[in-house]
């Protein structure tokens with residue numbers, strides 16, 4: 001697979017390098033130079049999820065990994081169910097939150113971990129990352145007990161929820177968690193200082209589990225095919241709750257490969273740079289506003305250049321397939337209550353996608369919104385909107401009383417570097 005740096009197209013690399021490197025020169029994103037349509041889509045859709053996903057990834061990645069290797073990797077990475085739940089007669093939801101950390105991020109993080117393990121030619125590498133909560137959990141579970149990989153995760157002490165902390169700080173084994181006395185920016189500064197230290201980089205074979213790693217996007221392409229396989233009438237509209245726009249990028253890649261999806265809804269909260277751009281063709285990010293769907297509080301979505309590249313930088317071509325819409329917290333809460341009366345409990349991100357879908361769905365279309373997180377992950381908001389408790393799913397129930405194994409450290413750079421060398 002050939003990928004080029006979208007900021008410097010002359011920088012081209014293969015998939016292996018792109019996975020290890022994460023970003024290109026000037027923090028440019030890597031993206032496939034070419035995305036060819038797959039053949040015999042009906043037969044592909046007939047396959048079960050794992051063999052179908054392995055074939056899609058083989059088509060994308062090419063000779064760098066065999067179909068057998070990819071089948072094993074997919075089996076290990078996606079070892080949890082994918083559910084489609086009907087909500088109304090013409091709307092259903094694809095629940096992507098049945099993995100170990102109860103969010104769609106498990107797909108990307110777990111496949112990226114398999115890729116890093118497959119490509120690792122060193123005795124031991126160290127994944128070093130900072131988290132404000134969710135990414136750390138997905139990364140920790142993705143790399144848990146993978147041979148040859150140590151993981152160090154920094155997070156701000158006392159600034160993530162106790163359940164969030166337990167979800168990734170009780171694993172132990174190759175997962176080391178460090179509670180930093182400071183905020184998330186301190187954690188990021190410490191991680192950067194380690195990457196800037198040549199001695200530490202080499203001694204520990206440092207790698208980052210970057211959220212815009214191409215392996216994550218490829219993994220996400222597979223569940224759009226699952227959506228298309230479950231609804232084959234040719235009138236499928238998929239609504240994607242969007243923040244950094246990685247998820248929508250993967251959906252559009254799936255469509256380019258041949259997944260029969262008629263069109264997409266890009267649903268955001270009031271951080272609406274993209275919906276406004278689609279309307280008036282002006283890229284005008286405004287300061288980020290805090291909302292109930294806080295994982296989508298992004299004013300400058302990182303992945304947007306990938307979407308433009310996919311459409312040959314032709315905005316009208318994007319607009320033919322993507323409808324943007326922005327929802328307020330009031331609309332989101334109303335949608336959560338409406339879903340509840342329909343017998344479906346959703347957290348705010350899924351509710352944004354539902355609301356955006358409902359507002360634009362034509363009579364002859366079938367709508368599917370992506371459920372990106374389990375309602376228990378946003379328990380406080382869900383309980384306050386629905387005025388009743390949300391039961392804990394087994395993954396959270398299991399860790400509720402588990403001991404937190406983290407060590408605490410100050411936010412002093414020298415102490416941290418000393419610890420890494422030590």
Ligand SMILES: Cc1ncc(COP(=O)(O)O)c(C=O)c1O
Pocket residue numbers: 103134241242243244245246247248295296349372373
């Ligand atoms: C629960 C949830 N929904 C939606 C999104 C938005 O996804 P993307 O950033 O790929 O647009 C995120 C991103 O972190 C998320 O955590």
